[in-house]
Amino acid sequence: MSIPLSHWIAVALGGSLGAMARFWMVSAFNRLHGSHFPLGTFVVNALGSFAIGLVFVVLTLRFSGTDNLFHRLVIIGLLGAFTTFSSFALENLVLLQQQHYWMALGYTLASVLTCIAAAALGFGVGKLVF
Numbered sequence: 001m002s003i004p005l006s007h008w009i010a011v012a013l014g015g016s017l018g019a020m021a022r023f024w025m026v027s028a029f030n031r032l033h034g035s036h037f038p039l040g041t042f043v044v045n046a047l048g049s050f051a052i053g054l055v056f057v058v059l060t061l062r063f064s065g066t067d068n069l070f071h072r073l074v075i076i077g078l079l080g081a082f083t084t085f086s087s088f089a090l091e092n093l094v095l096l097q098q099q100h101y102w103m104a105l106g107y108t109l110a111s112v113l114t115c116i117a118a119a120a121l122g123f124g125v126g127k128l129v130f
């Protein structure tokens with residue numbers, strides 16, 4: 001399957017904007033909050049999850065004939081870089097709406113536990129190597 005160059009550019013542009021927005025927002029919230037609780041990341045993940053749900057409905061359900069380019073720019077690029085948690089939340093929501101309750105629960109538990117374990121493993125390897 002060949003993906004048009006314009007779609008790659010849309011994802012790259014959206015991704016760079018999303019990453020910069022995440023950096024700014026996390027930094028601002030953490031600076032204002034001043035606690036050990038990662039408030040900035042928490043807010044970004046919650047806001048990104050809300051935004052991806054809203055944008056998904058608008059682009060997919062209301063404007064189903066809309067060019068995939070805007071979908072790639074906003075959902076995959078911008079919101080994907082702003083927070084991957086938003087994609088995770090949307091995928092779980094779709095599983096729940098399709099009444100795949102056990103699969104949604106399994107996906108949630110497996111994702112959270114695997115990612116924490118992977119982060120711990122990467123941390124451990126990093127400490128050993130460097």
